[in-house]
Amino acid sequence: MTTVRWRRWLAFAVIGAALTACGSPAPQPPAAAPPTPAPASAPTTSAPVTAVEGPLPRSGPVALEVPAIDVSTGPIIELGLTGDGALEVPGDAVTTGWFTGGPSPGQTGPAVLAAHVDYNHVPGTFNRLKDLKPGDEATVRRADGTTAVFTVYRVERYPKSAFPTEKVYGDTAGPELRMITCGGDFDRSTRNYEDNVVAYARLTRAYRT
Numbered sequence: 001m002t003t004v005r006w007r008r009w010l011a012f013a014v015i016g017a018a019l020t021a022c023g024s025p026a027p028q029p030p031a032a033a034p035p036t037p038a039p040a041s042a043p044t045t046s047a048p049v050t051a052v053e054g055p056l057p058r059s060g061p062v063a064l065e066v067p068a069i070d071v072s073t074g075p076i077i078e079l080g081l082t083g084d085g086a087l088e089v090p091g092d093a094v095t096t097g098w099f100t101g102g103p104s105p106g107q108t109g110p111a112v113l114a115a116h117v118d119y120n121h122v123p124g125t126f127n128r129l130k131d132l133k134p135g136d137e138a139t140v141r142r143a144d145g146t147t148a149v150f151t152v153y154r155v156e157r158y159p160k161s162a163f164p165t166e167k168v169y170g171d172t173a174g175p176e177l178r179m180i181t182c183g184g185d186f187d188r189s190t191r192n193y194e195d196n197v198v199a200y201a202r203l204t205r206a207y208r209t
Helices: 003-012 165-169
Strands: 061-066 071-073 076-079 096-099 109-114 137-142 146-159 175-187 192-208
Touching: 061 076, 061 109, 109 165, 137 175, 137 192, 146 175, 165 175
Parallel strands: 076 096, 109 175
Antiparallel strands: 061 071, 061 137, 096 109, 137 146, 146 192, 175 192
């Protein structure tokens, strides 16, 4: 997405694309667990590795690995916006989603991946997102066969009522990643968390096997 188109999207996203529905709803029949994907970490020395210069062309993410918080997930679904301008959320605890209205991981700009902190009383993929620290890595395997590695530089928590759209979704000089989930206090009347947790990361290397 070009800078002009990205700015145009921001102008209409008045809600800030916060995750508004990221709590633990009433118990439901458990969904079947998706197949476990192959890890997105660096390949073994038996496979040839070719470094790739960023920024990368557009290509959807298919798997995510964040070793510091024991995340290894896939496949990754596509997310858009709800009717009131909030970011859609995955329908179960273990699925991660990519916001297709923004860049893909590795393109210039902030690519957005979202997952639950918990759902249906099951710990979510991003249950420990708040525990990430600067220097931790997030590895995204892409549909075109390239792997993008991002290094975390900041983790913040924001009230959903004051979600900083420009800070999270605004233009960046290079490829970046935003990992978003819910956090803070749980409001039992709405069955949702009051805050969002956002991890910020920059592309530090990319390769193809």
